[in-house]
Amino acid sequence: MADHVLSNSPAHRLVDTSPRCGPPVLSAGAVLLAAAGTVAALTSAGSAYVMAAVIAYLPVAAGVMIAAPRAHPYPVFGLANGITLFRAVLVCLAAGLIATPEVLATPAHEWLLVAGVTLALVLDLADGWTARHQRLASEFGGRFDMEVDAWSMLILSGVVVIQSAAPVWALAIGLARYGFIVAGLLMPLLAAPLPPSRRRRAVCGMQVIALGALLAPSLPAAASWPIAAAALAALALSFALDICWLIRTARR
Numbered sequence: 001m002a003d004h005v006l007s008n009s010p011a012h013r014l015v016d017t018s019p020r021c022g023p024p025v026l027s028a029g030a031v032l033l034a035a036a037g038t039v040a041a042l043t044s045a046g047s048a049y050v051m052a053a054v055i056a057y058l059p060v061a062a063g064v065m066i067a068a069p070r071a072h073p074y075p076v077f078g079l080a081n082g083i084t085l086f087r088a089v090l091v092c093l094a095a096g097l098i099a100t101p102e103v104l105a106t107p108a109h110e111w112l113l114v115a116g117v118t119l120a121l122v123l124d125l126a127d128g129w130t131a132r133h134q135r136l137a138s139e140f141g142g143r144f145d146m147e148v149d150a151w152s153m154l155i156l157s158g159v160v161v162i163q164s165a166a167p168v169w170a171l172a173i174g175l176a177r178y179g180f181i182v183a184g185l186l187m188p189l190l191a192a193p194l195p196p197s198r199r200r201r202a203v204c205g206m207q208v209i210a211l212g213a214l215l216a217p218s219l220p221a222a223a224s225w226p227i228a229a230a231a232l233a234a235l236a237l238s239f240a241l242d243i244c245w246l247i248r249t250a251r252r
Contacts, residue, residue: 021068024077024085025061032057032089036096045103049096056095056155060088063147071140078138080131083123084145090120091152094159101162107217113159117212120152121205149204150177156211165214166228173207173232176239189250194242203238207231 036053040046064085072081094113097103104110127145131137154174160166184191194200210231214224 020075020077021064021072024082025064028085028089029054029057029061031086032092035089035093039093039096039103043103043109044105045096045100049100049103052099053092053096056092056151057088060085060092060148060151064144067143068140071143072138074136074138076136078131078136078141079134080127080136081141081144083127083130084141084148087120087123087127088148088151090116090123091148091155095155098155098158098162101159104163110215110217114212114216117156117208117215121208121212124149124205124208149208150174153177153204153207153211156208156215160211160214160228163215165219166224170214170228170232173211173228173235176235180239189246190243192246192249194245197242200238200242203234206234 032053033050036050040049043049068077094116097113104113124145127141128137131141154177157171157174161168161171180190210227213219213227219227
């Protein structure tokens with residue numbers, strides 16, 4: 001989860017690290033292209049799957065190249081950020097399923113997707129610990145982790161709805177973060193920084209677990225609505241608590 005954050009000092013912001021970020025971003029893109037091409041070759045997905053996966057990766061790559069020079073103060077990209085980048089590759093492979101839902105035509109393929117979601121969740125627990133263990137924690141790493149979490153929730157909620165594994169309102173799980181950003185543009189007090197929160201990280205993990213469970217072929221159809229509703233309710237409550245905190249802080 002997004003918990004490997006360092007202070008935003010001027011020294012951290014002024015160090016140019018873009019040359020060190022280019023190789024890992026390009027390497028991850030090559031891995032994504034190779035994996036998506038393999039999926040397309042072994043299934044009926046075709047080029048539409050590859051294109052959707054690559055399109056999903058473009059904002060991730062752009063975000064790293066733009067944000068890292070401002071907030072990554074180390075001479076290496078770091079294993080922790082590499083783990084987060086690999087998580088982004090996994091979720092971008094899932095994004096291809098939005099364009100080609102027929103790929104999940106068999107339970108074996110569905111279980112493969114669930115395994116990928118599970119792997120991404122495990123890696124999400126590892127990147128923050130790795131950054132701290134290697135003394136490479138940074139403002140960029142924390143923000144990158146958080147944005148990949150949000151991107152994962154958006155893409156997985158889209159896959160869940162496309163696969164009819166949950167009602168269309170389950171898309172709200174993935175759209176909530178971006179709706180909050182828009183609300184911050186309209187109401188600046190909502191754009192103020194929030195303190196680190198274990199509750200926020202736990203709720204985020206709950207969303208990924210719920211979305212992964214909804215994609216499991218063994219899940220009874222009757223269970224999909226309650227799981228999606230519980231996940232969305234927890235997310236809504238978390239956002240409500242943050243909004244209340246921001247309003248109280250702004251009035252002081």
